[in-house]
Amino acid sequence: MSAAEQHKRTEKILEVSNLHTRFKVRDGYLYAVNGVSFSLDKGEMLGVVGESGCGKSITMMSLIRLLPPAAEVTEGTVLLDGQDISQASSSEINAIRGAKVGMIFQDPMTSLNPFMKIGDQLIEGIRYHKKLTRVAALEKAAKYLELVGISNPDHRLTEYPHQLSGGMRQRVMIAMALIGEPDLVICDEPSTALDVTIQAQIVELVKELREKLNMSIIWITHDLSLLAGMVDRIMVMYGGQVVEEAVTDELYRAPRHPYTIGLLKSIPSLKTEAGSRLPSIGGAPPNLFAEPSGCPFAPRCSFRTDRCTREVPPLTPLQAGESDPLHRVACWVDVQQQGAAQ
Amino acid sequence: MRRYILSRLIRWIPSVFVLLLTIYALVFFGAGDPIKLIFLQAPGDVAYDPARVEAIREAAGLNRPFLVQFGDYLANVVQGDFGNSLVSGRSVNSMIQAALPVTLQIGLSAICIVSLLGIALGVIAGLNQNKLLDNVIVGFAMIIWGIPVFVSGPLIIVVLVLGFNQDVPYGWDGLFSPLVLVPLLVLGLNPMALIIRQARAGVLEVLSEDYVRTARAKGIPNLQVVLRHIMRPVLTPVVSQIGLLVIATLNNSILIEKVFGLPGLGRLTETAIKSSDYPVILAIVLIFSVVVMTSNLLVDISYPLLDPRAAAKRTENEE
Amino acid sequence: MTELAIQGPQEDRQISLVQDAFARLAANKLAVLGMILVAVLFIIAAFGPWLTPYDFLDQDLMARNQPPSWNHWFGTDDLGRDILSRVIYGARTAVVVAFSTVFFSLIIGLFIGSIGGYFGGKVDAFVVWLIDITMSVPSLLVVIVINVSLKPSMVNWMDAKFMETGNEFYRNTIWVDFILVFGSMALIKWPKAARIIRGQIMSVRNKNYVLAAEALGVSTPNIIRRYVIPNSIGPVIVYISAALGEAMVLESSFSFLGVGVRPPIPSWGNMISDGLRVWQLYPHVLAAPAAALAVVTIAFSFLGDGLNDALNPRQWK
Numbered sequence: 021m022s023a024a025e026q027h028k029r030t031e032k033i034l035e036v037s038n039l040h041t042r043f044k045v046r047d048g049y050l051y052a053v054n055g056v057s058f059s060l061d062k063g064e065m066l067g068v069v070g071e072s073g074c075g076k077s078i079t080m081m082s083l084i085r086l087l088p089p090a091a092e093v094t095e096g097t098v099l100l101d102g103q104d105i106s107q108a109s110s111s112e113i114n115a116i117r118g119a120k121v122g123m124i125f126q127d128p129m130t131s132l133n134p135f136m137k138i139g140d141q142l143i144e145g146i147r148y149h150k151k152l153t154r155v156a157a158l159e160k161a162a163k164y165l166e167l168v169g170i171s172n173p174d175h176r177l178t179e180y181p182h183q184l185s186g187g188m189r190q191r192v193m194i195a196m197a198l199i200g201e202p203d204l205v206i207c208d209e210p211s212t213a214l215d216v217t218i219q220a221q222i223v224e225l226v227k228e229l230r231e232k233l234n235m236s237i238i239w240i241t242h243d244l245s246l247l248a249g250m251v252d253r254i255m256v257m258y259g260g261q262v263v264e265e266a267v268t269d270e271l272y273r274a275p276r277h278p279y280t281i282g283l284l285k286s287i288p289s290l291k292t293e294a295g296s297r298l299p300s301i302g303g304a305p306p307n308l309f310a311e312p313s314g315c316p317f318a319p320r321c322s323f324r325t326d327r328c329t330r331e332v333p334p335l336t337p338l339q340a341g342e343s344d345p346l347h348r349v350a351c352w353v354d355v356q357q358q359g360a361a362q
Numbered sequence: 363m364r365r366y367i368l369s370r371l372i373r374w375i376p377s378v379f380v381l382l383l384t385i386y387a388l389v390f391f392g393a394g395d396p397i398k399l400i401f402l403q404a405p406g407d408v409a410y411d412p413a414r415v416e417a418i419r420e421a422a423g424l425n426r427p428f429l430v431q432f433g434d435y436l437a438n439v440v441q442g443d444f445g446n447s448l449v450s451g452r453s454v455n456s457m458i459q460a461a462l463p464v465t466l467q468i469g470l471s472a473i474c475i476v477s478l479l480g481i482a483l484g485v486i487a488g489l490n491q492n493k494l495l496d497n498v499i500v501g502f503a504m505i506i507w508g509i510p511v512f513v514s515g516p517l518i519i520v521v522l523v524l525g526f527n528q529d530v531p532y533g534w535d536g537l538f539s540p541l542v543l544v545p546l547l548v549l550g551l552n553p554m555a556l557i558i559r560q561a562r563a564g565v566l567e568v569l570s571e572d573y574v575r576t577a578r579a580k581g582i583p584n585l586q587v588v589l590r591h592i593m594r595p596v597l598t599p600v601v602s603q604i605g606l607l608v609i610a611t612l613n614n615s616i617l618i619e620k621v622f623g624l625p626g627l628g629r630l631t632e633t634a635i636k637s638s639d640y641p642v643i644l645a646i647v648l649i650f651s652v653v654v655m656t657s658n659l660l661v662d663i664s665y666p667l668l669d670p671r672a673a674a675k676r677t678e679n680e681e
Numbered sequence: 682m683t684e685l686a687i688q689g690p691q692e693d694r695q696i697s698l699v700q701d702a703f704a705r706l707a708a709n710k711l712a713v714l715g716m717i718l719v720a721v722l723f724i725i726a727a728f729g730p731w732l733t734p735y736d737f738l739d740q741d742l743m744a745r746n747q748p749p750s751w752n753h754w755f756g757t758d759d760l761g762r763d764i765l766s767r768v769i770y771g772a773r774t775a776v777v778v779a780f781s782t783v784f785f786s787l788i789i790g791l792f793i794g795s796i797g798g799y800f801g802g803k804v805d806a807f808v809v810w811l812i813d814i815t816m817s818v819p820s821l822l823v824v825i826v827i828n829v830s831l832k833p834s835m836v837n838w839m840d841a842k843f844m845e846t847g848n849e850f851y852r853n854t855i856w857v858d859f860i861l862v863f864g865s866m867a868l869i870k871w872p873k874a875a876r877i878i879r880g881q882i883m884s885v886r887n888k889n890y891v892l893a894a895e896a897l898g899v900s901t902p903n904i905i906r907r908y909v910i911p912n913s914i915g916p917v918i919v920y921i922s923a924a925l926g927e928a929m930v931l932e933s934s935f936s937f938l939g940v941g942v943r944p945p946i947p948s949w950g951n952m953i954s955d956g957l958r959v960w961q962l963y964p965h966v967l968a969a970p971a972a973a974l975a976v977v978t979i980a981f982s983f984l985g986d987g988l989n990d991a992l993n994p995r996q997w998k
Contacts, residue, residue: 086579088570089491110584117581125579130572134671135594144590145580180670196580377814385823388830504711504986508979510930512937512950513971516957520964613821617934621957631822632938635829643826647818654817 032099033204033236034060034083039096041075041082045309052078052091054260054312057335060204065230065237067251067268069244069283073305075260076240080206084117101203118145122197126209128189132181138192139177145200164195167232169225187218194225198233206238211246223250245287248272253346256280259306259316262335266347276338276349276356278321315352323353370659378651382439385647386432389640439648445641447634454645457630462649464534465619465626468546469611476550476607477557481600484561489588491566499558507555511614515548515621532623545622549614553607560603564596571595598668601661608657612650702915705991712987718980726776729769737762737770737947746963756965758955764969767947771970774948775977778863779928783921785867790874797875798882808879812872820869820931825940827865832857855946862941866931870924877920881913915992922988926981933974949974 041053053075060066068076082093083100098106105116117123125131133141142164143157152160158177165173168191181189190210197205207226211219227250230237239251247254247268254271256264256279264277275281282301292298303320314329315321321328335350426434438445444454487499506514522528522544531544568574569592577591616628623629627646634642666673706712730737735753741761749756755764797808835857885891885908894904933950935941942948944955949970956967 084579086575114581114583117579119581123576123579125572125576127572131576133573133577133591135669136590144577144582144586148580148582148586180674182671182674193576196576200580373810377810377817381814381818385826388827391830391834504982505979508926508982509975510933510978512934512953513975516953516960516967517971517975520960520967524964609817609819612819613934616821617937620938631825635825635940647822647826650819650822651817654819658817 031062032059033062033064033101034058035097035099036079036083037097039079039082039098040094041078041087041091042094043088044090044092048309050308051311052260052308053082054316055332056096056257056260056262058255058262058265060236060238062203062236063234064253065239065251067247067254068238068240068257069242069247069254070257071242071305073308074257076257077208079257080208080238080240081123083206084121084123085113086117086123115149118200118202119149120202120204122200122202122205124190124193124197124205124207124210127213128186128193129213131193132189134181136180137177138179138181138184142177142192142196142199145196149200160199161195164199165192167198167229168192168195170195186214187221190214190218190222191225194222194229198229198235202235204236204238206240208240209242210239212241212243244283256283259312260308261312261316261332261350262348263317263350264348265335270347274347276347277317277351278323278353278355279317281355315350323355325352327352367659367663370662374655377655378648381651382436382644382648383432385644386435386640387428389643390428390431435644444645447639447642454641457642458627458645458649461625461627461630464624465615465628468542468549468618468624468626469608469615471542472546472549472611473553473604473607475546476554477600477604479550480554480557481561481596483554484558484600485565485588485593485596487558488562488565488569491569496562500562503555503558506551507559509551510617511548511552512617512621514551515545515618518544518548519621534624534626545618545624548621549611549618552614553610556603556607556610557600560600561596564599565592568592568595594668598665601664601668604661605654605658609654612653702991706987709987709990711983712991715980715983715985715987718976719984722772722977722980723776725769726773730766730773733763733766733769735763735766737766738945739763739766746959746966748963748965755969756963758952758966759959759963764952764966767952768949768969768973771947771949771952771973772977774942774946775929775932775974778859778866778932778942779925781859781863782866782870782928782932783924785863786870786924787874787917787921789867790871790876791878793871794875794878795882798879798886801883805879808875812875815869816872818869821934824865824869824931825935825938827868828861828935828940831865832861835861855942858942858946862932862935863928866928870928873924874917874920877916878909878913881909881916885909885912919985919989919992922981922985926978926985929974929981930978 036059037057039053039056040051043050043052056075056079058066068080070076078087078091081087082091082096083098083105085093087093093106096106097104100116100120105113108116132138139158139161142161143152143154146152146160147154147157161177162173165176170176170188170191176184176188176192181192184192193210210226211222214222223246226237226239229235237251239247241247244254251268253265253267255262256271256277258279264271264275264280266275271280272284275284279301282299285299286301288298301320306316306319312332314331315324315333318324318328331352333350333352335348337346337348435445442455444458446453447457450457483499483503487496490496509517519530523530531541533541535541574587574591577587615626616631618624619626619628620632627649630642631646633639634646706716739762741757743761744753744757745761746759747753747757753763753765755768758764758767793808793811797805839857882905885904888908891904891908894908899907932941933948933953936943936948936950937954939951939954942951944951952970953967953974956970960967
């Protein structure tokens with residue numbers, strides 16, 4: 021069975037089609053997510069990469085509608101484990117949050133309530149969802165703390181967030197996301213706010229947990245180099261749209277979208293000559309205050325054509341016969357032909 | 363914690379001392395001669411006799427040098443004796459004992475009601491930001507903040523009497539009589555605006571905090587998010603306003619007592635000032651200041667109780 | 682690799698801080714309303730008394746306690762004086778006292794606050810202690826005491842001066858009232874201004890860009906000029922508008938209690954006190970000054986809030 025057929029056969033935990041989210045601002049709208057579609061197999065780990073403001077976080081938060089009051093999802097369907105949750109009522113969404121979909125946020129310093137004990141914050145969700153007694157819930161919490169590598173869990177439960185280090189707080193956040201035993205876990209840059217050594221620990225921890233608990237995971241980051249050796253597939257976003265999507269190795273080996281190519285080139289490697297200039301992508305971030313017309317990357321793209329500025333390129337699979345049928349690109353230009361992929 | 367309270371108390375003492383000294387000096391050097399005043403205000407057939415005035419002054423020890431008189435006064439105060447009224451001769455203590463409970467009862471009740479109601483309204487407003495409910499509450503708060511007590515008081519009286527045919531609420535009948543309702547309401551209006559505003563601002567700030575987003579991500583119902591995650595952080599800034607609240611209430615009670623005829627400290631102050639009865643004035647100033655400083659102290663103590671981070675800092679500093 | 686061509690983003694209009702604040706203020710309808718009302722107040726206070734048909738002292742004992750009519754738009758009080766004229770003059774009283782109070786509190790406050798902020802250490806500790814004491818005193822009470830205590834001596838002094846010089850100015854003891862009122866209020870209200878300036882100085886001193894400037898050899902007066910003053914202007918403006926409103930209320934509280942500006946000089950406070958005596962029979966006597974005071978304080982409240990929002994914008998409304 022070919023990989024494509026295999027992919028179709030495998031059960032999907034998440035299927036998103038044509039998601040649009042916008043923010044109401046003073047004189048109009050900010051179009052943050054513009055037609056994002058993707059899917060996730062059960063047990064798969066997907067990396068989502070893009071610069072600040074490209075819409076990666078908002079996309080994922082739109083799935084469970086965890087948005088600020090000014091934001092609204094204007095279009096799109098979301099199938100979670102086969103069920104359409106895009107029109108779910110608020111109590112249905114609440115039942116999903118924490119229990120079927122868990123979230124781990126970026127900044128552990130501010131994401132924990134400084135006024136509540138760790139234990140109370142951990143058990144809040146499951147006491148509501150699973151109707152556990154306080155004692156039973158705390159026991160479970162202690163187990164999960166141990167699972168994420170926190171020593172002396174029973175004592176930690178009685179402490180306040182400010183008494184823990186940054187790395188420990190992030191581990192608590194992870195425990196808090198997992199304790200509800202969700203099917204899907206979304207990690208929104210969980211290691212970005214931590215220093216590098218802790219960052220590595222957290223990454224290792226998540227990899228370990230994925231093995232143990234067999235969860236589906238979405239990992240959001242702006243750091244492309246982090247995803248190698250960690251995720252199964254990578255999705256690249258720019259200007260509120262998906263511009264490229266491929267199996268990890270394939271993406272690093274043969275990127276097709278000019279933005280992806282630029283990103284990869286800007287990663288410093290051991291082979292980079294000392295004293296040479298690190299390539300960067302010129303230009304400025306896209307203006308999201310207008311509805312998208314044309315490819316969002318066009319202003320900064322050296323391959324752009326007339327068509328690129330007029331029509332939004334759809335995300336299309338590469339020609340048949342390529343090594344990875346899952347490799348999709350949203351571009352009008354065949355960069356291989358242009359000899360750009362060096 | 364105890365050390366903190368102690369250190370604050372120690373800082374009080376010079377403050378209170380300076381305050382007393384200043385007021386004493388002001389009244390001593392500035393105020394008209396109270397004995398003379400009594401004579402001038404007495405019914406017509408009592409002749410103004412300078413010799414008699416002198417004699418009375420001498421007898422009351424009013425001719426001694428300033429510092430001697432002040433020292434004497436202080437010594438008495440420390441023993442709890444505030445002297446006697448220059449006008450009536452009654453002991454100031456007894457006058458205060460009669461008046462203080464009234465002011466205290468009304469003041470405390472007003473503060474309690476105002477805090478509870480104010481917080482509730484402020485939170486509701488904050489949660490419904492920019493919607494009609496919010497605008498109504500904020501508008502209401504702005505209006506009641508703007509109208510001074512001695513305007514809203516008479517206004518409400520006018521409405522009650524002309525509109526609803528009630529009697530003019532005047533006089534004091536104990537804390538639990540219906541007479542107290544209107545003054546309580548009027549006293550509470552002004553400070554409630556403060557609390558509403560602070561609670562609302564607090565809620566808005568908390569709402570944009572990351573940990574609220576985390577709580578929502580856990581899927582717990584909105585009401586629970588509000589009660590458990592939002593109320594606690596909001597309390598701290600609101601409590602910090604209580605000091606101002608107390609001062610405002612004290613000030614307003616002076617005015618209220620005149621409008622509604624309540625026999626409290628405010629009334630006492632008015633009459634004492636008009637007749638330069640300075641033992642009474644001094645005693646009242648002392649009491650008011652002590653009340654304010656106490657409430658400030660209580661507010662300060664409450665911070666570590668409300669905010670675990672402050673508690674940690676406090677113990678840190680004490681080590 | 683070929684240079685990536687850049688197409689610039691849309692031009693953002695550059696606006697200065699002042700313009701930005703102004704725009705925000707103008708968008709706030711309540712604040713604009715407040716501003717208009719306050720402007721009207723100032724105009725009435727400045728020019729009103731010359732435009733009234735009656736002098737506020739004129740008594741017409743044949744027309745006492747008249748309800749509003751064409752002759753007397755707001756009616757007359759129980760000495761036959763035209764209430765409209767008195768309310769207008771009351772505006773002047775309010776504005777004069779408020780401005781003087783705020784002016785002097787600013788002077789005292791800025792002076793003391795900057796000393797504390799600048800010198801730090803023991804001097805600052807003293808300043809903080811001074812601020813604390815002054816703020817913990819119930820203002821109404823103390824101002825009344827100051828007023829009442831100093832008044833007789835000042836009156837005596839004025840009389841003596843009049844005897845000495847024969848200068849008409851000293852005859853008019855009304856000035857004593859005014860000076861005492863705004864003087865004593867200034868003595869109570871300066872701490873807020875002091876705190877502002879002290880806070881600014883202290884926070885500026887710690888900022889990295891100031892340390893950098895000092896390291897580059899920028900002199901202290903220049904640091905003050907370039908960093909402290911521009912940063913302080915916002916809070917000071919907000920303070921001024923709030924303090925003006927508060928001063929007006931405070932002043933009317935005093936005259937309400939019979940201290941401070943006394944009849945026959947109209948102050949809305951003493952007019953309200955008068956009105957309270959007869960309102961059941963003649964409600965108009967109470968209504969006019971009460972409404973005036975209420976409207977003005979609400980206007981200042983709106984304006985103050987608007988200024989606060991405009992100058993200290995909050996993220997993500």
